[in-house]
Amino acid sequence: MTQHQIRRYLRHGTLPQLSVLETVLRRGNYTRAAEELYMAQPTVSVQIKKLSEMIGLPLVEQVGRSTCPTPAGHLVNTACQKIFAALSELEEQLNNMRELKGGQLRMAVGTAAKYFAPHLLAEFARQYPDIELSLQIHPREVLLARLAANLDDLTILANPPEGGDYIRQAILPNPLAVFAHIDHPLAQMKNIPFERLASEPFLMCEPGSGTRMTVQRLFAERGLTPNVRMELSTNEAIKQAIIAGLGVSIMSHYTLGLDIDQPQLTTLDVQDIPSDGQWVLVYPAGKQLSPAAAAFLKLVRGEAGKLITSHMGTAHGKRVLPD
Numbered sequence: 001m002t003q004h005q006i007r008r009y010l011r012h013g014t015l016p017q018l019s020v021l022e023t024v025l026r027r028g029n030y031t032r033a034a035e036e037l038y039m040a041q042p043t044v045s046v047q048i049k050k051l052s053e054m055i056g057l058p059l060v061e062q063v064g065r066s067t068c069p070t071p072a073g074h075l076v077n078t079a080c081q082k083i084f085a086a087l088s089e090l091e092e093q094l095n096n097m098r099e100l101k102g103g104q105l106r107m108a109v110g111t112a113a114k115y116f117a118p119h120l121l122a123e124f125a126r127q128y129p130d131i132e133l134s135l136q137i138h139p140r141e142v143l144l145a146r147l148a149a150n151l152d153d154l155t156i157l158a159n160p161p162e163g164g165d166y167i168r169q170a171i172l173p174n175p176l177a178v179f180a181h182i183d184h185p186l187a188q189m190k191n192i193p194f195e196r197l198a199s200e201p202f203l204m205c206e207p208g209s210g211t212r213m214t215v216q217r218l219f220a221e222r223g224l225t226p227n228v229r230m231e232l233s234t235n236e237a238i239k240q241a242i243i244a245g246l247g248v249s250i251m252s253h254y255t256l257g258l259d260i261d262q263p264q265l266t267t268l269d270v271q272d273i274p275s276d277g278q279w280v281l282v283y284p285a286g287k288q289l290s291p292a293a294a295a296f297l298k299l300v301r302g303e304a305g306k307l308i309t310s311h312m313g314t315a316h317g318k319r320v321l322p323d
Contacts (some may be wrong), residue, residue, distance in 0.1 A: 118302060177250070190269050197248065205231070
């Protein structure tokens with residue numbers, strides 16, 4: 001139905017008039033309808049008259065003491081039942097959303113965040129089992145495009161966009177680490193100068209990656225250039241390349257995951273590796289968070305660190321995730 005076809009219904013306060021018509025026909029006369037609606041009987045009559053004039057056909061007729069629908073009135077009353085049923089269903093769904101007994105939460109995260117985001121969602125699902133959950137995992141460039149298009153309720157990034165177009169909430173520490181094979185010559189050294197990394201075969205994340213941006217900045221700040229041996233498109237590929245002895249890499253601690261030991265990997269004790277990074281929950285400024293999104297934000301503000309700490313693992317007897 002086009003706006004043109006329903007325009008007159010939108011102009012004349014039709015919904016209250018339809019309610020009056022439905023009540024009159026259900027109760028069988030104006031008096032009982034007025035009592036139910038807490039209206040004066042003349043007001044009920046005026047509402048029926050206005051609705052009839054707007055439709056252009058009589059809607060009720062008086063047969064003895066009963067008020068009955070005309071053929072047009074029967075059609076309108078049938079439509080009333082459908083409209084009111086739809087509104088009732090809508091209100092039930094909205095109430096479920098308000099009380100977190102329904103609705104959905106659409107999350108999008110970076111590739112390294114996939115190791116901890118499911119644990120946050122699992123706790124949320126435990127507290128709100130009726131919320132439908134969706135988790136998208138994408139590279140940074142895709143996440144930024146989805147943010148701009150407002151496709152998700154909440155997004156988790158390590159390097160969120162700057163400026164006033166977005167709201168940012170830090171939820172979890174994201175320290176970086178230098179990963180190497182357990183038998184790497186530097187594995188047993190302490191306080192390795194950062195400059196030493198410039199001579200090591202380096203495994204670099206793909207262009208557009210937030211981690212790549214950070215790594216390039218770390219080298220550039222020291223006037224250094226990494227000796228890039230390979231560019232790889234995923235953190236998993238970088239881990240396997242390190243295990244194969246192809247080089248070292250700087251990645252988020254969370255890249256190793258939370259529960260799985262990695263006996264062939266270790267972290268190098270390199271100086272000046274940032275430990276103050278944060279995972280940040282982001283959404284567009286002006287966005288009205290759904291009740292589910294607001295509840296998730298409240299949860300991770302207070303519980304993210306504790307939830308993730310409870311799942312952290314060890315690798316080769318050495319702590320590989322932040323305390």
